[in-house]
Amino acid sequence: MEKTLGHVPTKGDVKDEIVKVDSPIRAYLAGDLPDLVQGLFDRLHGGGELYLALYELTDPLLRQLIVEHAPNVHLILSNSSFDKTTKAWDTENDLARKKLHEVGLAEMHDRMFNNNGHIGHNKFAVYVDQRGQPQAVLSGSLNWTENGLCAQSNNSYVAGHPELATQFLQYWNDLRDDTGHFEEPQPSSAPARNVQGAQLRSANAGALPAVTLDAGALRLWRSPNTRQANKPSSNPALPPDLNEVYGFIRNARQAVFFAVFLPSVRGATSIVQEAIDMGRKDTNLLVYGAISSPMAMPNYISPQDRADGGDDDSSDAQDSHYQPSLFEESGVHIVRANALNSGDITGNFERELLSAGNAIIHDKILVIDPLSEDGCVVVTGSHNLGYKASYANDDNLVIVRRNPQLAQAYMVHVLDLYEHYRFRGVQAELKHEGKRPWSGFLHTDAGWQNPASIEAPSLAHYLG
Incomplete structure (x- = not known):
């Protein structure tokens, strides 16, 4: 980094570089994770749909991938954490949330807990082919943020397994249905008391078939x-x-x-x-x-x-x-x-x-x-x-x-x-x-x- 920048890097330098999609420093720090995520979106060129359940969404590349494939993307986006400076919820996701509501996604659901007791912490994506059959799933620890890609140790996997993808898709559908009983915070940055319902908890409690x-x-x-x-x-x-x-x-x-x-x-x-x-x-x-x-x-x-x-x-x-x-x-x-x-x-x-x-x-x-x-x-x-x-x-x-x-x-x-x-x-x-x-x-x-x-x-x- 020092050789690329010409000086000893500061935290500010790192934060500036990792939001630049074409930065060699970002490419070095992100490793193969961007390609892993991009590969799932590339499957949409042959038809099909992507179902995403995300906690945080700030990375410019990952946001753009969603925008480019908007008609084929189904998104559940939860709220990001409380900002102690602004005293508001969801400040990190707010920009992406507003943008994605305007670009014509197949469907988008705001899963806004807006409290310290509960979070929508998933980071998974399910690919469903043009015949409506779940085929692959991406999951792991990676939040869809520039820090997640470049400034943390994370692990992700893509499993090309129809049975596992089907189980994840059912979970996505259950999360969507559970969101239906949530109160919508007004404004979206306001606190709320939303919590997962008994039906979702019951569905999750039993061991799924291996x-x-x-x-x-x-x-x-x-x-x-x-x-x-x-x-x-x-x-x-x-x-x-x-x-x-x-x-x-x-x-x-x-x-x-x-x-x-x-x-x-x-x-x-x-x-x-x-x-x-x-x-x-x-x-x-x-x-x-x-x-x-x-x-x-x-x-x-x-x-x-x-x-x-x-x-x-x-x-x-x-x-x-x-x-x-x-x-x-x-x-x-x-x-x-x-x-x-x-x-x-x-x-x-x-x-x-x-x-x-x-x-x-x-x-x-x-x-x-x-x-x-x-x-x-x-x-x-x-x-x-x-x-x-x-x-x-x-x-x-x-x-x-x-x-x-x-x-x-x-x-x-x-x-x-x-x-x-x-x-x-x-x-x-x-x-x-x-x-x-x-x-x-x-x-x-x-x-x-x-x-x-x-x-x-x-x-x-x-x-x-």
């Missing part, structure tokens, strides 16, 4: 899928989708990997806490995770906790700005997204930008025993992998079993994030402790040859 893949099988879960519209503050019941997911975690034999944004505070009532609990029970189980928000770290201490004197893990009640970067306990290794700043640069590293927005790691990925032919599991989708999503959000997740090629690809992605941020996390912890920066992971003595170190469960042993 679909057979060329390798393995896949089950789609849709949310919300609980009777209660909000997660109780104490003793919440395990939602049906996470009940199946937790079952796989509890049966993990060798390793669990995950990458998440913010499933919950401290990872409680989410796959983060469940994976940690299993790692504590079975010290031979490897658990590796990468988290975006410091609030999701299991050793996070809130400002209120610190004001009350901290908790048992608090050793520095005076440092109210400290945010944990690492959590390591037995075979559990979790890192938080971090950047090198001017005070902790070492070697040939330079000062880094951490983000161009809110989320950094925006993936929603869980991988279990990826080297096992029969036991490997991948969980992914728009679902944040915590109770909140199952109780309160429009979301989807898929559970893929017995597909080792897919599982290993997702494991590599998680480890890519983990290894990238681990070094930076160590530097941040050393800086917090007032210690000198650290130059790497290699031992400078013969301690690595200690038999106990060689025999202990490790990622190197697991990967062979």
Whole structure:
């Protein structure tokens, strides 16, 4: 970027470049995700329709694709989040919403929750061919924004599977029908008390039939899928989708990997806490995770906790700005997204930008025993992998079993994030402790040859 721009890039430079469709910086940062989305629209040249259910829509290219194929696009667009500056809802989606109502879409439905308790968090698209048969679906963690494409870690998939596409299309129809009972906020930026109805929740609560893949099988879960519209503050019941997911975690034999944004505070009532609990029970189980928000770290201490004197893990009640970067306990290794700043640069590293927005790691990925032919599991989708999503959000997740090629690809992605941020996390912890920066992971003595170190469960042993 520095070579292209001619100077060290700032956050403003990044934000300016990623909205330019022809920018080489945008092309580099976005990778193959724009082509993946464009490929689904390209199918419309042979006829057919696209059914989209989206949370955020600000990216100029993705908006233009919808405009260019307007007569063949069916859109459910939910509201974006509350703007603390303007005190208004849906400021991010407002421009696209107004534009798309004018261009003649096949149909468009504004799914406006406009409250903090519930969001329409889906990011999926279903292609239906000219004969009216669902053929393919795109889903994953990618919000249709320039930040989602270029300034976050995300994962998406396209599945050319008619049975799965049919299940997603039914979900789209159920969301459209559920929107019918919503009150329309006046103006659209005003708060509202809309919430998903009982019929939608009931339809989502049952397990759908698993679909057979060329390798393995896949089950789609849709949310919300609980009777209660909000997660109780104490003793919440395990939602049906996470009940199946937790079952796989509890049966993990060798390793669990995950990458998440913010499933919950401290990872409680989410796959983060469940994976940690299993790692504590079975010290031979490897658990590796990468988290975006410091609030999701299991050793996070809130400002209120610190004001009350901290908790048992608090050793520095005076440092109210400290945010944990690492959590390591037995075979559990979790890192938080971090950047090198001017005070902790070492070697040939330079000062880094951490983000161009809110989320950094925006993936929603869980991988279990990826080297096992029969036991490997991948969980992914728009679902944040915590109770909140199952109780309160429009979301989807898929559970893929017995597909080792897919599982290993997702494991590599998680480890890519983990290894990238681990070094930076160590530097941040050393800086917090007032210690000198650290130059790497290699031992400078013969301690690595200690038999106990060689025999202990490790990622190197697991990967062979």
